Amino acid sequence: MLDDFSVHGAVLRRYSRTVSKLSAGDADVVARFQQWLQARGCAVSTVRAYATVAVEFCGFIGTRGALASLDGMLVDAFVATLAGYQAKTVEHKLCAVRSFLRFAQGAGLVGSAVLEAVPAAKSVKGARVPSVWDPGDVRKILEAIDRDNPCGKRDYAIILLITRLGLRGIDVKRLEFKDLDWPGNSISVVQAKTGRRVTLPLLKDVGWALIAYIRSGRPITDCPQVFVRHTAPIVPFSDQDHLYQILIKHARVAHVPLGEKQRHGMHSLRHTLATRLLEEGTPIEAIAEILGHQSVASTGVYLKSSLKLLTQCALDPDVPVRAVTP
Incomplete structure (x- = not known):
């Protein structure tokens, strides 16, 4: 943290996510930026993610002046703080900054030169192989959880929800009691990423894990969310x-x-479930429905994480190649 401060002149947001660095004026600009994104039909997840980066960017700029004094050198200084992030993360943050500056330029808050100062970060879509766990290791983790204490009951239920149903972590955190249909043995959530509702069967082991936590582990609170600190x-x-x-x-x-x-x-547990379902021959359309993907193309990426499936794509070197007639 001190080393980063000596280089960038600011305590980066990665170290202080709970501390607000924005002035009232900058907070208003970020709020207007969110409205600008919503007016353009951006997904809920995009609005939230881009606003988070805008807060980081404005917080960094605030340590060295104000948005009105933004120039190319200051943009370069912010870009330098992204060193060490995954390429996909850098691409996402630069896209968010570019979008924010496009909004700011249209609002007359910055000049056109600063928008041109944001570098391009090229990445190949789907190039990264999803991280997956060995199924035996997942079982070991679940068995190692001490379910005799409240935190253990909570953690077991959270991990089981993602492992068995493939829910995203944010959807598990936002899960409310009204999303649980006990008589119908189902769970229905509106996905934070897509805004679409997905309904999944409340499997027996998942249901009992939830019941154990709610009855014997969850602190007394009026929060509508199932899982709490x-x-x-x-x-x-x-x-x-x-x-x-x-x-x-x-x-x-x-x-x-x-x-x-x-x-x-x-999220790697979600990848693991998708890979296992593919290996078991589950139709890719069904997996996309379970995971809440809007396109089966997003689901197809899990083919790369399975050696079993990749071996089926390998060519037999002993089979002669047929000549291709032009």
């Missing part, structure tokens, strides 16, 4: 909390090796 104040998880620490904690207890080059967030 267990330290005061008792509130739901924030959207910025990716629950990474929960999964890693139990993986270490289970003595499951964690490779440095492999991502081990909650």
Whole structure:
């Protein structure tokens, strides 16, 4: 943190996500930017994600002046803070900054030169192989969770929801009691990313895990969300909390090796479910429906994460190649 401060002259938002750095004027600009995105029909997830980057950008600019004094050198300084992020993350942040500056230019807040100063970050869509867990390691993690204490009951239910139903972490965090249809044995949520409602069967093991947490683990609170923090104040998880620490904690207890080059967030459990379903021969359309993908093209990427499926695509070197007639 101190090293970054010496280089950039600011405590970067990655270290202080809960601290607001915006003045009233900058907060108003970000709010107007969100309205601008909504008016252009951007998805709810895009509006939220771009606004988060806009807050980071304005917070950084605020340490060195104001939006009115923004120039190319200051844009370059912000871009330098992205060193070390994954290429996909850098691309996303630069797209968000470019969109924000396009809005700011139209509102007369900045000049056209600053928009041209944002570099392009090219990436190949679908180039990254999704991170997946070995099914045996997932079982070890679930078995290692101490379900005799409240936090263990909560963590077990959260991991099981993602592992068995493929829900996104943010949808699990936002899950409310009204989303649970106990008589119909189903769970229905409006996805934060797409805004679409997805209804899934409430599997028996998932249902009992939820019941155990609600009855014997959940603190007394009026929050409509099912899952809450267990330290005061008792509130739901924030959207910025990716629950990474929960999964890693139990993986270490289970003595499951964690490779440095492999991502081990909650989303990787979703990848694991999709890969397993593909290997079992589940139609890709059905998997897309379970995961809430708007296009089966998004689901097809999981073919790359399965060696079993990739071997079926391999060519037999002993089979002669037929000549192609022009």
